[in-house]
Amino acid sequence: MIQETRRTLASHTPVYFAGDRATDLVRVERGVVMVFNLFEDGRRQIVDFVTAGELLHFQFDGELDHYAEAITEVELVSAPSDAALSDPVWAEYIFQQMRGRLDRDRRHVTLLAQKSAAERLAEFLIIVSDRLSTPIGDIELPMTRQEIADYTGLTIETVSRLFSRWMRERRLVVTGKRTYRIEGALAA
Template sequence: MTIKETPRRFAKDAPIYFAGDAAGRLLKVACGAVMIFHIYDDGRRQIVDIVTEGELVHFQFDGELDHYAEALTQTTLIEASADAALSDQAWAEFIFAQMRGRLQRERRHIAMLGQKSAAERLAEFLILVSERLSTPLGDIELPMTRQQIADYTGLTIETVSRLFSRWTRERRLVVTGKRTYRIEGELAA
């Protein structure tokens, strides 16, 4: 069976879907990055994952989506019917592998939020972004604002800004461009 895959393009910061939208279409990142998040009743946002090239954005096959997705960078997604994908052996295996990878990342994120200091959270986030966006370890291109970083790490924007300022002043983190950095020393210390 051939699965019809439809490309969709999104500008940076464009919403991809909202909580409450109907599920049923699988979205795979062809290029770019997507952030997955929840919005609490009081307006606070918790970013729960960053989805990158070759990965599925969500795993909800029916019902309503329970989270939001936004293009973190200019992004192209491949859209396919969930029913067709589940009935295709190669797609079903791909979906299962994607679920395992997402579960591992979510466990790491939960441990970070629950047990680490502010400096450790931000240091781990920077390493994660370097890994997830395929930059050489130690070189980081940050497509996220400081507020988005705070929303991922469970910190305040003030804490994130204070740590960035301290680390750049101490030359542990060197600014190499508008949104690019190089890790030059131990950050979490």
């Protein structure tokens, strides 16, 4: 039996920093965590949003090369990397998580490299709806517009302009504080 450690963090609390030692694997039990890199000039590139049931990273030793911060209140479960790798159940889970992360990374690279601003933001909304298990067309966005911009490679002004246009055109309808419903084609 693997010794797991549970902890709860408030929203906007760092989970770990680049340079911290990678000794444990960390699974998100509840909430959303953003994984990102910082450039020397202060810019941030969000590389993933990690949701319930997913691992934050796959580094088993050495130093972490990225940052992680809770976007919402999160519950995290940590397990020692060496013990997890030798446990058949954890090993299978790690393998499944790696496959899922590779798929998400491919989608993210395509989003950044080949799509227009409207297509990037529309794809992001579909990804979030799918990842947070909301009904198709309904989206709960725990992240800010700046965080969305940092994930999609757009400016906050472009994200805000597209949101405003889509709401004005009734393609995107506000249904709550951070919830929306897609009513029409967004990337058109």
